[in-house]
Amino acid sequence: MITERRRGPQRSESSRQAILTAAAHLLIEHGYDHLTVEGIATEAHVGKQTIYRWWPSKAAVIADALAEGLLIPEVVIPPDSGDVRADLRVWFLTIFGFLGIPGNETLLRSLVVAATSNDDVAVRLDERLGLWQALSGRLESEQVDALLGGLVVRALRGGTLDENFAERLIATVIR
Amino acid sequence: MITERRRGPQRSESSRQAILTAAAHLLIEHGYDHLTVEGIATEAHVGKQTIYRWWPSKAAVIADALAEGLLIPEVVIPPDSGDVRADLRVWFLTIFGFLGIPGNETLLRSLVVAATSNDDVAVRLDERLGLWQALSGRLESEQVDALLGGLVVRALRGGTLDENFAERLIATVIR
Amino acid sequence: MITERRRGPQRSESSRQAILTAAAHLLIEHGYDHLTVEGIATEAHVGKQTIYRWWPSKAAVIADALAEGLLIPEVVIPPDSGDVRADLRVWFLTIFGFLGIPGNETLLRSLVVAATSNDDVAVRLDERLGLWQALSGRLESEQVDALLGGLVVRALRGGTLDENFAERLIATVIR
Amino acid sequence: MITERRRGPQRSESSRQAILTAAAHLLIEHGYDHLTVEGIATEAHVGKQTIYRWWPSKAAVIADALAEGLLIPEVVIPPDSGDVRADLRVWFLTIFGFLGIPGNETLLRSLVVAATSNDDVAVRLDERLGLWQALSGRLESEQVDALLGGLVVRALRGGTLDENFAERLIATVIR
DNA sequence: AAATAAACGAGACGGTACGTCAGGTCTTAGA
DNA sequence: TCTAAGACCTGACGTACCGTCTCGTTTATTT
Numbered sequence: 214m215i216t217e218r219r220r221g222p223q224r225s226e227s228s229r230q231a232i233l234t235a236a237a238h239l240l241i242e243h244g245y246d247h248l249t250v251e252g253i254a255t256e257a258h259v260g261k262q263t264i265y266r267w268w269p270s271k272a273a274v275i276a277d278a279l280a281e282g283l284l285i286p287e288v289v290i291p292p293d294s295g296d297v298r299a300d301l302r303v304w305f306l307t308i309f310g311f312l313g314i315p316g317n318e319t320l321l322r323s324l325v326v327a328a329t330s331n332d333d334v335a336v337r338l339d340e341r342l343g344l345w346q347a348l349s350g351r352l353e354s355e356q357v358d359a360l361l362g363g364l365v366v367r368a369l370r371g372g373t374l375d376e377n378f379a380e381r382l383i384a385t386v387i388r
Numbered sequence: 389m390i391t392e393r394r395r396g397p398q399r400s401e402s403s404r405q406a407i408l409t410a411a412a413h414l415l416i417e418h419g420y421d422h423l424t425v426e427g428i429a430t431e432a433h434v435g436k437q438t439i440y441r442w443w444p445s446k447a448a449v450i451a452d453a454l455a456e457g458l459l460i461p462e463v464v465i466p467p468d469s470g471d472v473r474a475d476l477r478v479w480f481l482t483i484f485g486f487l488g489i490p491g492n493e494t495l496l497r498s499l500v501v502a503a504t505s506n507d508d509v510a511v512r513l514d515e516r517l518g519l520w521q522a523l524s525g526r527l528e529s530e531q532v533d534a535l536l537g538g539l540v541v542r543a544l545r546g547g548t549l550d551e552n553f554a555e556r557l558i559a560t561v562i563r
Numbered sequence: 564m565i566t567e568r569r570r571g572p573q574r575s576e577s578s579r580q581a582i583l584t585a586a587a588h589l590l591i592e593h594g595y596d597h598l599t600v601e602g603i604a605t606e607a608h609v610g611k612q613t614i615y616r617w618w619p620s621k622a623a624v625i626a627d628a629l630a631e632g633l634l635i636p637e638v639v640i641p642p643d644s645g646d647v648r649a650d651l652r653v654w655f656l657t658i659f660g661f662l663g664i665p666g667n668e669t670l671l672r673s674l675v676v677a678a679t680s681n682d683d684v685a686v687r688l689d690e691r692l693g694l695w696q697a698l699s700g701r702l703e704s705e706q707v708d709a710l711l712g713g714l715v716v717r718a719l720r721g722g723t724l725d726e727n728f729a730e731r732l733i734a735t736v737i738r
Numbered sequence: 739m740i741t742e743r744r745r746g747p748q749r750s751e752s753s754r755q756a757i758l759t760a761a762a763h764l765l766i767e768h769g770y771d772h773l774t775v776e777g778i779a780t781e782a783h784v785g786k787q788t789i790y791r792w793w794p795s796k797a798a799v800i801a802d803a804l805a806e807g808l809l810i811p812e813v814v815i816p817p818d819s820g821d822v823r824a825d826l827r828v829w830f831l832t833i834f835g836f837l838g839i840p841g842n843e844t845l846l847r848s849l850v851v852a853a854t855s856n857d858d859v860a861v862r863l864d865e866r867l868g869l870w871q872a873l874s875g876r877l878e879s880e881q882v883d884a885l886l887g888g889l890v891v892r893a894l895r896g897g898t899l900d901e902n903f904a905e906r907l908i909a910t911v912i913r
Numbered sequence: 914a915a916a917t918a919a920a921c922g923a924g925a926c927g928g929t930a931c932g933t934c935a936g937g938t939c940t941t942a943g944a
Numbered sequence: 945t946c947t948a949a950g951a952c953c954t955g956a957c958g959t960a961c962c963g964t965c966t967c968g969t970t971t972a973t974t975t
Contacts, residue, residue: 219923219924219967219968220922220923220924220967220968220969221922221923221924221925221966221967221968222923222924222925222926222965222966222967223925223966223967224925225925225926228925228926228927246505249955249956249957250956250957250958251955251956251957252956254927258927259926259927260925260926260927260928260929261927261928261957261958261959262925262926262927262928262958262959262960263925263926263927265958265959266925266926322504322505325500325504326501326504326505328544329497329500329501329504329544330421330497330501335544335545353556353560354547355538355542355553355556355557355560356560358537358538358539358541358542358545358547358557359534359535359537359538359557359560359561360534361537361541362533362534362536362537362538362539362540362541362542363530363533363534363537363538364533364537365537365541366533366536366537366540367530367533367537369503369504369510370510370533372529372533378530381528381530382530382533382534385528385530385531385534385561386534386560386561397944397945397946397947398945398946399946400946400947403946403947403948424934424935424936425935425936425937426934426935426936427935429948429949433948434947434948435947435948435949435950436936436937436938436948436949436950437937437938437939437946437947437948437949438946438947438948440937440938441946441947568941568942569941569942569949569950570941570942570943570947570948570949570950571940571941571942571948571949571950571951572939572940572941572949572950572951572952573940573941573951574951575951575952578951578952578953596855599929599930599931600930600931600932601929601930601931602930604953608953609952609953610951610952610953610954610955611931611932611933611953611954612932612933612934612951612952612953612954613951613952613953615932615933616951616952672854672855675850675854676851676854676855678894679847679850679851679854679894680771680847680851685894685895703906703910704897705888705892705903705906705907705910706910708887708888708889708891708892708895708897708907709884709885709887709888709907709910709911710884711887711891712883712884712886712887712888712889712890712891712892713880713883713884713887713888714883714887715887715891716883716886716887716890717880717883717887719853719854719860720860720883722879722883728880731878731880732880732883732884735878735880735881735884735911736884736910736911744918744919744972744973745917745918745919745972745973745974746917746918746919746920746971746972746973747918747919747920747921747970747971747972747973748919748920748971748972749920750920750921753920753921753922774960774961774962775961775962775963776960776961776962777961779922779923783922784921784922785920785921785922785923785924786922786923786924786962786963786964787920787921787922787923787963787964787965788920788921788922790963790964791920791921
């Protein structure tokens, strides 16, 4: 197979990385509103045009940063142990651990806003959370909606996210 | 007892109404981003300062517009018929009816973004949706979270919102 | 007569002065190209919009700075002594004195470029030079053209501007 | 004598021509400001670097375009008939003919701006106009300055350029 | 013939400035 | 003293070009 290569300079991988890293950092630090393309460009030591050349909007940059794992670490998707409730318990505790880190509640709000405004972000966020992959075929879609939605609503309301809540939410939705 | 009245003109009720109406109209028309204080002021034939004098942010204006019922009509909260599932079924269909109106999916996104960014909006939105009032004492909090979260996640994903989905979500969460 | 006054704040005279002063300074310092609206705004401690609100282009700002005498000092127009050649001799020497100051040859180039590109600047520059006022009615228009044009062409070519040249140019054109 | 030839391809004459032609066309069409190196490169189907490799600035490109006769056609310099005034009359009418073509007044402004900003352009423009060649040794330098300057000042002011004006300017300066 | 090197078209890069929009504050005249 | 109007400074938007640099190709001269 012939790899068709353009003539002329290739896209700079180092700039791409710098942009995504800067965007992730600024999102975590200052939130989605307050996130500016100029700020990203400055922090990444990059021209603004280099961002606009490759991404249509700052939301698209965030979507890529998500996909690269710069915002949410790889969620451990437990192997199918056969016991769905046990698998879910592990998943919830992982998420809770992440959300328990100071500042990450703000990050969650930013990501919800971004995902609500931009479908790409929504898709990447879903991938990151890994709930669908973990449960594909093992649960009905409305069960997944209820689990994920219940978690997010609880978190945004500032409710406590502990083992007890996980237990009760799982018990509510499964069976 | 003497009612202490300030000297000078009082707050103009007509301006207040004009501002809330304009804000609601512009939110529905153009979405939460693209909603600007200047735009509201212009549409309401009001000085910008008149907005800033009485509200700290555009989110606060939206919170008031919500409270006044300018964004979501009064949700019919069915009387406690004794049958929680039947009551929920009515509630879901009312909400689905509202979300089915063209443009209201965009409004939902705007409201989710606003509520995620601002607690006042979140509180007013909850009031409007009426789920908590309807079910206070009749369901566990994680059940309400699961129902509301499930609905919102489904709607934001663009999934179909019909009687069948309501039925299955209710069946999942209750019992 | 009733002076109809707008409601709201008036134009800030201090900002206007700061803008014109900054523009004059930057033009003298760096030349017409290299003169930027952003630079003027920064030096004048003024928002860019305040410039764009009142002037359509940087050329218009320069036209006003010229009119205010911030670029070329009041040219002494000698009273009509009856002897046109003597009056012209004084005028030329005044101009030569101005052009002899280091940096002012660059300023001349900037002004010629600005005047060539923008009619307002041309009119204000003419006013400042005062040749027309001084000689209205005493010379034919082609004589004035020849005197002014001859001076400018000579100056732009870098030719020496001294009493001798003035004498010869006057002798050429008058009589 | 050995012609020292580099190894590798020679400068492309077709690219050089395309660049000068494009520059001339764009200058005539859009004026000196609005003339961009990128625009020239695009119109000439040439890489930007090919321009920067051979010319230090866009002014230098214009100087070459002038020298090639792409902006001002060959001015017919009348043979020395012995009658300077008659020779000048012919020269003026030729120039007036050129300036009378619609769009060429704009071109004149562009050329004056370019010549004022860049000495090479000034030299090439002088060559093109041919006034100096025509009159070398027959007139004093201040006479040439007065003739050329008078013409340019008149033209830039938008004054009419006709036989009558030529006659009077010549009469003013010669004798 | 192979190796070498410069010129070419394309266009990505870090930047500067553009002209516009909006934010939140301040000022004025009128009610 | 509240209001409508709107000027002010600030800062971000998305675009246009700058002048430099980097590719992969083409072409002409050594070796």
